[in-house]
Amino acid sequence: MSLAPGTTVRVSTRPHEGHHRTPGYLKGRQGRVERVHGRYRDPETRAYGGDGLPERELYLVSFDLPSGDRVLADVFEHWLEAAE
Amino acid sequence: MTHDHNGHDHPHEPVATAGEPPAAARVRALHELLVEKGVLERDDIRRRIDWLVSRTPADGARLVARAWVDPAFKRRLLEDARVAALEVGLDPGPSPVVVALENTQSVHHMVVCTLCSCYPKALLGPPPDWYKSLPYRSRAVSDPRGVLREFGVELDDRVEVRVVDSTANIRYLVVPRRPEGTESLGEDDLAAIVTRDSMIGVALPVAPA
């Protein structure tokens, strides 16, 4: 799966025990893919001594704030679902 | 119980120096133990401390100043800041990716790491306490203009603030806007007005009086 810049996405709200780099304040929020960073080793398994393979695609995703400003964050592909 | 110096002569570090927290002695003990176990080498640790001491925001400032005077370099900087740093003879550090974010008339970037304290320290030096603090990490993503106001920065409503949360392997560096009144300045003088805080995105460079 590869998401193109401009794609509307939603951050998953699935429960996750243990280390992961998707912040709570973004879970369930809708955003837009801004950049495709490339593939990186998975921190969720590296954190427990694994090699982090297979690599996962990392995206810079933007989220609107009520003020008209935006928050952007790097989110891994397995935390994103394409949304309408 | 006698002390075993492992055959080398060195003064013991004091267990605690006045004003230090208990962690200080623990860290020194950890260091000694790991050297004794052959996990670490004293010289390697010393070199790493020297490297850390050598880190300065003047490095990041050189990148910004070069970008201000050389549009082709700016394009290369925005394409890959790591490669651009190497081009100028700077050490971009061990992070595999450094991304430069350009502030413009309509967009102002601000960087945070809400989960810990990720920061391009090879190019900016160690992050300030406030960057690592809980209030900054909490409020930067929910009230960026309020945070900017606390730092003395008031932006027009027409400017979009983009708060970038470094949640993964990418390190972000802000390229602030070149202020008015600096047209006659050379690259070195321009670098001198680029502050660390302006490369985090909580300050604006100021033209010299």
Add this chain to the structure above:
Amino acid sequence: MSTRYDRVMERAAHDRGGWPTDARIERTEHDLADWEMLMDAIENALEARGVMNTDQMRRGIESMPLDEYERASYYERWLFSTETNLIEQGILAPGEIDQRLAP
């Protein structure tokens, strides 16, 4: 007793984005103390040697109880995590540092 959990309380101590707070940002800065630079160097050396990686380091910090996490200074958290990881890997024995510090 309410059965509706405050969403924030479900989050781990380190996950601070959007955490409700009115606290002002204290613009404190300090030059790194010798012990802090030493801790930084130790952790980076361990990573360079493949003893630990950044994600293990972060996970160790995230395993701190909330009140300890909030009270600890930045490099105190690094120390906690490094000790935790080294003990887990059997490189340090539990209590070994305490023994070294004992008068």
